[in-house]
Amino acid sequence: MTENQTNIRSFSRPISGDELRRPPCEAACPIHTDAQRYIQLVAENRPAEALAVVRQTNPLPQVIGRICPHPCEDACRRGQVDEPIAICNLKRVASDGAKTGGLGYDPPRPDFTIGKKVAIIGSGPSGLGAAHDLALLGVRPVIFESQSEAGGFLRTGILNYRLPKHILDEDIDYIRGMGVEIRTGVKVGEDIAFDELADEYDAVLIAVGLSESRSLPAPGADLPQVLLAVPFLEAVNAGREAPELGKEIIVIGGGNVAIDAARSARRLSGGKVTMVCLETDYEMPAHSWEIEDATAEGVSIICSQGPNAIMGDGKVEGLEVKKCESVFDEQGRFAPRFCETELSVVPGDTVIIAIGQMSNLSFLPGSGPEVNERGILIFDREQCTTTRRGVFASGEVVTGPGAAVNALASGKRAAIAVARYLGADVDFPPEPDPIGEVPPGVAEKVKPAPRRKMPARPAGERSGDFDEVELGLPEVEARCEASRCLLCSAGARYSELKCIACLTCVRVCPYGATWHDREGLAGISPERCQVCGICFTQCPTKAIDIGVKSEEQIEAEIEAALTGGGKDLEFGCWYSQARVTPDAAAVILPCTGRLSVRLLLHAVERGAERVYVAVCSESEDGHFIHGHRQTRAAVAEAKKAIAEAGLDPGAIEIRIEPELKCKKNV
Amino acid sequence: MTDDCENVLVAGCNTCVAVCLTGGEKEAEQLAQQLRIARRREGIRGKVDTVTVLRQCENEYLDAIAVQVEEADIVLSTACSIGPQGLVFRYPRKRVAPAMNTNMLGYVREHHVWTEYCAACGSCVIAATGGICPVARCAKTLLNGPCGGSRNGRCEISPEVPCVWQEIYDRLAALGDLDSLKRIIGPKKWNLSNSGGPRTMKKEGFEP
Incomplete structure (x- = not known):
C-alpha cells in the first residue's frame, strides 16, 4: 500500500506529461520572464516582489520595462479575447513601485567561485546581460567600453524621451553593484590590443553591437548637410552640440532608428520633418506605436519611395526619389524593385540617413577570430563560439539588428556558454512549450x-523637449490592467492518484475544461481552464489543486494575515479590487468563487473573529461564471458549520463593495 | 461524544461517500475543522486530525492507518456505516463512532441530487418490472401495483414523488410489453433481506 492511496497529496500538471507547458507570454519572451507571476503581484500591489520576479531573468528591468517591443504581448492569449495585457507597462509599474517603496535595489554580491575572469567587449544590453549572469554563475566579468559611459546603444542610440538617462544609470549601477567592473573610455584595438585581452583573460566575449550607420551610395551623399543616424543620435544623446539642422529635414529609412532620428530632429529644429521609406505603411519595420508617436508629434511619412539622389550644389536642396514597387522578393528577402521613370522631389535642407547599421570589427587581429567574406563574424549560434578558442560573441554583432531584449537574451546565452567553457556546472535552459489558443466558445x-x-504627455508639449513621454500607469489602473491576465497554464490540475472519477468537476466547470472518458480517465484542458477555482472547491477527494493561489498558498496567506494581531479577515478580489472592510487584514483572491468552506473555516480556526467576503455585485456570476453562486454556497455552508460548533454564524459575512475601482473589469 | 477525548481522528473514505459528497477527504477535513472550532470554544485540550483511505470496507486500507488510529482516543468515521464497523473489527479496543448517517443506495439523477434506487433486498425483481425497482421506489413496496393512491403519475405521499408503478407501466407500454404485467409476482422471500440475519457472499475457488 503506498501512501498516495491514503491521503498524501501529489499533483500533476494540467495534463500528465505536460510539465513544461507555460504561458505563451513567457515562451515568446526572448529571456522567458515569468510575466504572469509579476503581473499577479502587481495586481495585488506588491511591486517589490514583482520586481524580484522580473529580476530573476532580466538584468535590465527598468530599461526593458520602457523600450521593449514586447513580443510577449503578441503571444498573449488575452488578445484572443479582446486586447493583450499591457505586459511591458506592468513591468515598469513593478520597478517604479518598488523604487517608490525604496525596495528592490540591493544587488546580490556573488562570490566569484569559479576563479576565472572574462573580458566583455561592449556594454550594451548583450554585454551587460552576459556580465550580470556570469557574475551570478561565479565568473568575474570585466567590461571594456569605448565610450565614456556604459550602456552601448541604449545610451548613444535611444533618446531620453523614451529612456531617461538616470533610469539607464540605475540599471547599470545595479550590475556594477554586483561586482561587475566596467572600464569605460577604453578602445580595444587602440588602448589595448585584442590579443592582450585574450592572453590576460580566461575568455573573451565580443558584444560590440552595430555601432556604425550604413551610408547611401547615391549622388549628393557627401554634402555637408547629410548626416548619418548613429553619430547624429550619439551627439544628441551626449548633449553635444548637434550638427546644425535646417528647417526641412528628410530622414531616409523606415525602421525604429529612423523614427528616433525623426523625432529628435523634430525636437531640435521645431521644423518640418519627413521620413521617406521604401516600404508601404504596413511593411515598415518600425513598431506601430513608434510610428503613431512620431506622427502625433508632427513627423510626416512618405512610403514606397526610394532615394535616387540628394539634390543640391554644395548645399542640400531636396531628395529625388523613385517609386518603389516592391521591397521583398518571393522568398521574403530584401530585394527592392523600383520604377526608374517615376521620379519626384521631396524638398528639404537636411538629410539624415537611417537605412541600417553595421559592426566595426577593425579591432580584431589577423590571428582571428575569423570573419566571413561579407565581413561578419563566423559564429556558432548554439555554443556562442567563434573560430578562436576561448573567444565568444553575442548580441547584434552576430544576430543582426533587433530589440534590446533579444541582445539581452543573446548575452545571457553567451554567459552560460562561457561559464560552461570555464568549468561551471550549468546547462542551457529548455525552451518552454506554450499552451494553445483560447478555444472557440471559451473566449466569449x-x-x-x-x-x-x-x-x-500631449504631443504638442513633448515634441519640444527630450523629457520622458510616457508617464507610467497609475497604481489603480495598473492593478486593473494586471487583473485582466488569464493566468494561462496556472489553472486547475489534478492528481491521477487521488481522482476517483466522480464527475463533480466535469459537471461544475463553466468552461468545459474538465473531462472524463468511459474508462474513468480524467483530464483538465489548460486551454479551456480560466482558473476560476470552482472545481477545486468542490472536488470531494481534494484531487484538484490550482496553480495560482493553491490551497496551501491561501492557507499560508490567511495565517500571515492573522499573525501580527489581525482580528478580522477580509477576502478580497483582485479583478474588482473589491475591499469593503479596510480595517480587516486582507487575503486577495482571483474572485471569491475560489473560496472553499475549508478556507473559510480555516480563517475562523486561525483566530479570525469576523470573516468578510467582499464581492463586486449581487449577481450569480462574479468575474467568472457562477463565481458568486459558489461564494454564497460556501459562505452558507461555513455559517452552518460554525453555528453547529457553537459560534455566531454572523461571524462570516458577504459584503458587497459599493465603489469598485475596477468597474470595467466586472 | 468526543469531549472526554484528547486525541480525535476523523477518518474519511474516498470512494462511495466521496462521490456522494458526504464523507470523502474534503468532508472529513471540514468536520475536523468544525470540531476543532467547537472544542477550542469549550476549552477542550487535545487535537483533531484526519486521515482518509480509499475504502474503509477493506482490511488492507484500514491497516494502512494503524499508526493514526492507535494514537487516537476515538475515531469518527465519515464512511457509510460499514466503515466504523470495519474499524471496530480491525481495532477491537478502539472507540469508534459514526460521523455520517447512511441513508440509501442512490442514483444521481442530476448533480447534487441522489434518489434511492435499490433496497438491497436480496431477491431482485426488476427483470419483471421493466428494469425499475418497486421495492425501493414504491412507498408501499408493492410488487403488483399500482395502488389506489396513484394520482396523475404521482404518489399520494407527496406530489414531489413520482408513482413508480406509473413509471413501470409507461416503460412497458413503450416496449410493447404490457402483457407481462398480467403475470402476478409471487410472494417475496424477505428472509433474503435484512430479516434473515446478516447476509454473506463468498466467491468460491479463487482464494489467494
Whole structure:
C-alpha cells in the first residue's frame, strides 16, 4: 500500500506529461520572464516582489520595462479575447513601485567561485546581460567600453524621451553593484590590443553591437548637410552640440532608428520633418506605436519611395526619389524593385540617413577570430563560439539588428556558454512549450475588460523637449490592467492518484475544461481552464489543486494575515479590487468563487473573529461564471458549520463593495 | 461524544461517500475543522486530525492507518456505516463512532441530487418490472401495483414523488410489453433481506 492511496497529496500538471507547458507570454519572451507571476503581484500591489520576479531573468528591468517591443504581448492569449495585457507597462509599474517603496535595489554580491575572469567587449544590453549572469554563475566579468559611459546603444542610440538617462544609470549601477567592473573610455584595438585581452583573460566575449550607420551610395551623399543616424543620435544623446539642422529635414529609412532620428530632429529644429521609406505603411519595420508617436508629434511619412539622389550644389536642396514597387522578393528577402521613370522631389535642407547599421570589427587581429567574406563574424549560434578558442560573441554583432531584449537574451546565452567553457556546472535552459489558443466558445465567456492605456504627455508639449513621454500607469489602473491576465497554464490540475472519477468537476466547470472518458480517465484542458477555482472547491477527494493561489498558498496567506494581531479577515478580489472592510487584514483572491468552506473555516480556526467576503455585485456570476453562486454556497455552508460548533454564524459575512475601482473589469 | 477525548481522528473514505459528497477527504477535513472550532470554544485540550483511505470496507486500507488510529482516543468515521464497523473489527479496543448517517443506495439523477434506487433486498425483481425497482421506489413496496393512491403519475405521499408503478407501466407500454404485467409476482422471500440475519457472499475457488 503506498501512501498516495491514503491521503498524501501529489499533483500533476494540467495534463500528465505536460510539465513544461507555460504561458505563451513567457515562451515568446526572448529571456522567458515569468510575466504572469509579476503581473499577479502587481495586481495585488506588491511591486517589490514583482520586481524580484522580473529580476530573476532580466538584468535590465527598468530599461526593458520602457523600450521593449514586447513580443510577449503578441503571444498573449488575452488578445484572443479582446486586447493583450499591457505586459511591458506592468513591468515598469513593478520597478517604479518598488523604487517608490525604496525596495528592490540591493544587488546580490556573488562570490566569484569559479576563479576565472572574462573580458566583455561592449556594454550594451548583450554585454551587460552576459556580465550580470556570469557574475551570478561565479565568473568575474570585466567590461571594456569605448565610450565614456556604459550602456552601448541604449545610451548613444535611444533618446531620453523614451529612456531617461538616470533610469539607464540605475540599471547599470545595479550590475556594477554586483561586482561587475566596467572600464569605460577604453578602445580595444587602440588602448589595448585584442590579443592582450585574450592572453590576460580566461575568455573573451565580443558584444560590440552595430555601432556604425550604413551610408547611401547615391549622388549628393557627401554634402555637408547629410548626416548619418548613429553619430547624429550619439551627439544628441551626449548633449553635444548637434550638427546644425535646417528647417526641412528628410530622414531616409523606415525602421525604429529612423523614427528616433525623426523625432529628435523634430525636437531640435521645431521644423518640418519627413521620413521617406521604401516600404508601404504596413511593411515598415518600425513598431506601430513608434510610428503613431512620431506622427502625433508632427513627423510626416512618405512610403514606397526610394532615394535616387540628394539634390543640391554644395548645399542640400531636396531628395529625388523613385517609386518603389516592391521591397521583398518571393522568398521574403530584401530585394527592392523600383520604377526608374517615376521620379519626384521631396524638398528639404537636411538629410539624415537611417537605412541600417553595421559592426566595426577593425579591432580584431589577423590571428582571428575569423570573419566571413561579407565581413561578419563566423559564429556558432548554439555554443556562442567563434573560430578562436576561448573567444565568444553575442548580441547584434552576430544576430543582426533587433530589440534590446533579444541582445539581452543573446548575452545571457553567451554567459552560460562561457561559464560552461570555464568549468561551471550549468546547462542551457529548455525552451518552454506554450499552451494553445483560447478555444472557440471559451473566449466569449471571458468578461471583457479594456486594456488600460499608458498616459503620455500631449504631443504638442513633448515634441519640444527630450523629457520622458510616457508617464507610467497609475497604481489603480495598473492593478486593473494586471487583473485582466488569464493566468494561462496556472489553472486547475489534478492528481491521477487521488481522482476517483466522480464527475463533480466535469459537471461544475463553466468552461468545459474538465473531462472524463468511459474508462474513468480524467483530464483538465489548460486551454479551456480560466482558473476560476470552482472545481477545486468542490472536488470531494481534494484531487484538484490550482496553480495560482493553491490551497496551501491561501492557507499560508490567511495565517500571515492573522499573525501580527489581525482580528478580522477580509477576502478580497483582485479583478474588482473589491475591499469593503479596510480595517480587516486582507487575503486577495482571483474572485471569491475560489473560496472553499475549508478556507473559510480555516480563517475562523486561525483566530479570525469576523470573516468578510467582499464581492463586486449581487449577481450569480462574479468575474467568472457562477463565481458568486459558489461564494454564497460556501459562505452558507461555513455559517452552518460554525453555528453547529457553537459560534455566531454572523461571524462570516458577504459584503458587497459599493465603489469598485475596477468597474470595467466586472 | 468526543469531549472526554484528547486525541480525535476523523477518518474519511474516498470512494462511495466521496462521490456522494458526504464523507470523502474534503468532508472529513471540514468536520475536523468544525470540531476543532467547537472544542477550542469549550476549552477542550487535545487535537483533531484526519486521515482518509480509499475504502474503509477493506482490511488492507484500514491497516494502512494503524499508526493514526492507535494514537487516537476515538475515531469518527465519515464512511457509510460499514466503515466504523470495519474499524471496530480491525481495532477491537478502539472507540469508534459514526460521523455520517447512511441513508440509501442512490442514483444521481442530476448533480447534487441522489434518489434511492435499490433496497438491497436480496431477491431482485426488476427483470419483471421493466428494469425499475418497486421495492425501493414504491412507498408501499408493492410488487403488483399500482395502488389506489396513484394520482396523475404521482404518489399520494407527496406530489414531489413520482408513482413508480406509473413509471413501470409507461416503460412497458413503450416496449410493447404490457402483457407481462398480467403475470402476478409471487410472494417475496424477505428472509433474503435484512430479516434473515446478516447476509454473506463468498466467491468460491479463487482464494489467494
